[in-house]
Amino acid sequence: MIGGNTMRGGAGTRPRHPEDAHQKALFDWVAAASAQLPDLQYLMHVPNGGRRGKLEAARLKAQGVRAGYPDLVLDVARGEYHGLRIELKATRMDLGRKPEVSTAQRSWLTRLQQQGYRAVVCEGWLAAREELLFYLALEV
DSSP states (O other): OOOHHHHSOSTTOOOSSHHHHHHHHHHHHHHHHTTTOGGGGGEEEOOOOSOOOHHHHHHHHHTTOOTTOOSEEEOOOBTTBSOEEEEEEOOHHHHTSOOOOOHHHHHHHHHHHHTTOEEEEEESHHHHHHHHHHHHTSOO
C-alpha cells in the first residue's frame, strides 16, 4: 500500500507530477498483486505524454507516437473485449480541479471502444486498480 506522503508534496503543496506518482503507485500494486493475478504482467505504460523539445517531439512523431493514446495497455481479452486501455489522470484532490481529458484522448477512447476494446478514464491509481480488478474478473 502507498503511504500518504508518496502522493502529495509538503504541507500545503501539490505534487509536481501527480500523474507520474499515480502511475508508479499503480505499478507498485501490480508488482505485489501479480502472483494472484498473473495477467497483470501484460500491463504496460505507453510513454506518449510529457514535455519534450521540438526535435525530440518530431523524432517520436516520425516513429509513430500519437497524441492522446491511452496511458495503460492490457492486451488480455476478457468478456466481449479484445483488451483494456486506461487513460490515467491525477485526482481532483491532487490538482485542485477536475482532471482534463483532451479532445485527442477522447477521440482515441471512442475509436478503441468501436474496435472492441474497453477504453476508460480513471481518476487516480485506486480507480485504475478497481478497473483492472473488474476487467480481469470478466469471463475469459
